[in-house]
Amino acid sequence: MSIHTLNLHLTAVTLAKYFEAVYPELSPVKPDKAKINEKSAGNSFTGNKNTSPKQKQKALTTLTGENATSRQKEITDELLRAALLNGLDPKHLYSSISQPVSEGSAAQLVGLVSAEIGFAIKVDEDEKILREAGNLQMVAYRANLSQDFRNRFPKVYAVRTEKPYGYIMEKFEGTSFAKMLWPRENDPQLNAMVMDNILSLLFGAYLSSVNANLKPNIRTIYLGRIDERLKSAAEKSSEFKTLTEGGLEINGTYYHAPHEYIRSIENNIDKLGVSFATFVHGDCHPENIIVSVNKDLQPNIRFIDPKDWLEGDYVFDLGKLCHYLLATGPIQKSEKKPTPILDLLKRQISYELDNSGTKTLVEKALAKGRSFAIKHNDASFEIRYLLSMASNLLGLPVMRLKNKERDAALILYAEGIKYLAQCSEALNK
Incomplete structure (x- = not known):
């Protein structure tokens, strides 16, 4: 397994805390500021100027886990910034959690399903990860498929095409x-x-x-x-x-x-x-x-x-x-x-x-x-x-x-x- 292999499953709340610490101008906690301004569009975000490198690394460690390498953290941050530029809207990160409505297995399943938007970040040196992202993107752009059907596949927000490769995508809540x-x-x-x-x-x-x-x-x-x-x-x-x-x-x-x-x-x-x-x-x-x-x-x-x-x-x-x-x-x-x-x-x-x-x-x-x-x-x-x-x-x-x-x-x-x-x-x- 590559030393760069990383498979993160993030909730909206986790990302919200990260944005609040590193990119407060985009934080979902502040919806009036949660937008990409004209100056930042098309460029990398500079983030909070008051955030020290040490604070940013701490935020990244919280996001990726203690065992993540500095390179993995760097790529994770890169993918998140690219995702924001590609249309990931921080204002929509929060939503309510479904509750069980009755007894029984179906109700238990409802209770397990969170309405929070989920995300998955994958990083690997194997090119197969690019094929995974590419396959999802191909479905998204198939004109002969209904929009409803295309929406039933995870949306890919950003792809890193240099080694180590990576992408960030929507993660569906539920059970197989x-x-x-x-x-x-x-x-x-x-x-x-x-x-x-x-x-x-x-x-x-x-x-x-x-x-x-x-x-x-x-x-x-x-x-x-x-x-x-x-x-x-x-x-x-x-x-x-x-x-x-x-x-x-x-x-x-x-x-x-x-x-x-x-x-x-x-x-x-x-x-x-x-x-x-x-x-x-x-x-x-x-x-x-x-x-x-x-x-x-x-x-x-x-x-x-x-x-x-x-x-x-x-x-x-x-x-x-x-x-x-x-x-x-x-x-x-x-x-x-x-x-x-x-x-x-x-x-x-x-x-x-x-x-x-x-x-x-x-x-x-x-x-x-x-x-x-x-x-x-x-x-x-x-x-x-x-x-x-x-x-x-x-x-x-x-x-x-x-x-x-x-x-x-x-x-x-x-x-x-x-x-x-x-x-x-x-x-x-």
């Missing part, structure tokens, strides 16, 4: 959809409402961004991903290398080696074509969906961490959402995580996977997808969904192996092979 579902589902009715809202937002974005002049590359999106990720997994584990080289009996049913299914799908790739592209989030699993609940117990949905897909196949997003609901979540987040029994010599694996609690949510997603596909003459939707599930599941073992999560890697692989087999069989009918 994944935490509402696992380790145990607390409120099925609320979760169903959340799922309806998620699907309405996503398919609204797909509808507004349909591009008939661009056709997604199915081979690259799905088969290329499977091949690349499985090769990487095999390089990390000799056990996995042996596993991927041949067939496997999964819970009593025999499946061929993945390369056989891939070759079969390759031979029928023309049947999987789709005549249009849409906006694609690229990583819209439940951990990247933030939910807050208002006093009327109505959920508000926000999205984080989009990938750098300008346009692609909307079914990839559907697979990203559903693979988590049917496999990844139950495997890794449930109270009783399944344990696989693998006999590599006999090429057999067995395990119990309970995803009964989320199947109704997946049914909602598939119903929405089928309706969209019918309206847009997307005849290969059902088979691409199977391929998307396989691609997403088989893309995960390499990271699980890296994190020493062997059991999860094995079950995710087995579940992915099952979907890959279904896709191959459907194409050969």
Whole structure:
């Protein structure tokens, strides 16, 4: 990890105190002065002339924490000044905190949600941090997406493009959809409402961004991903290398080696074509969906961490959402995580996977997808969904192996092979 790595989560109150100490002319405590005057616009703020370097360092230490280096503090201050010049308005930093309105899990969720504006500051020497900021900025400027949808992604206020890189962005208050579902589902009715809202937002974005002049590359999106990720997994584990080289009996049913299914799908790739592209989030699993609940117990949905897909196949997003609901979540987040029994010599694996609690949510997603596909003459939707599930599941073992999560890697692989087999069989009918 880089010595410059910094990940701050700040509340409006924290920033207000900092501005009061260092930039009092912009402090939200003094709303009549909380504006950028003509002389300061376009330039760095000089701040309070009466603030000594020692006082400023103390304020920065309070903001960034005792363990932050002087360089991290300097970059944090630089990003904050840039954010102010880019339109971050200190007058809007304060707001009230929501209170629980009744008993029950939904009320507890309301109680956890603060209406204070939150901020996140990230600093790192790795260029990936610039891609993160760039992906959010791309969504913000997509003219074929509604303003309401774009506002559901964090706003980036400032980016540092020199090493060490960094950016400051809006931080949404709430809880991830994944935490509402696992380790145990607390409120099925609320979760169903959340799922309806998620699907309405996503398919609204797909509808507004349909591009008939661009056709997604199915081979690259799905088969290329499977091949690349499985090769990487095999390089990390000799056990996995042996596993991927041949067939496997999964819970009593025999499946061929993945390369056989891939070759079969390759031979029928023309049947999987789709005549249009849409906006694609690229990583819209439940951990990247933030939910807050208002006093009327109505959920508000926000999205984080989009990938750098300008346009692609909307079914990839559907697979990203559903693979988590049917496999990844139950495997890794449930109270009783399944344990696989693998006999590599006999090429057999067995395990119990309970995803009964989320199947109704997946049914909602598939119903929405089928309706969209019918309206847009997307005849290969059902088979691409199977391929998307396989691609997403088989893309995960390499990271699980890296994190020493062997059991999860094995079950995710087995579940992915099952979907890959279904896709191959459907194409050969």
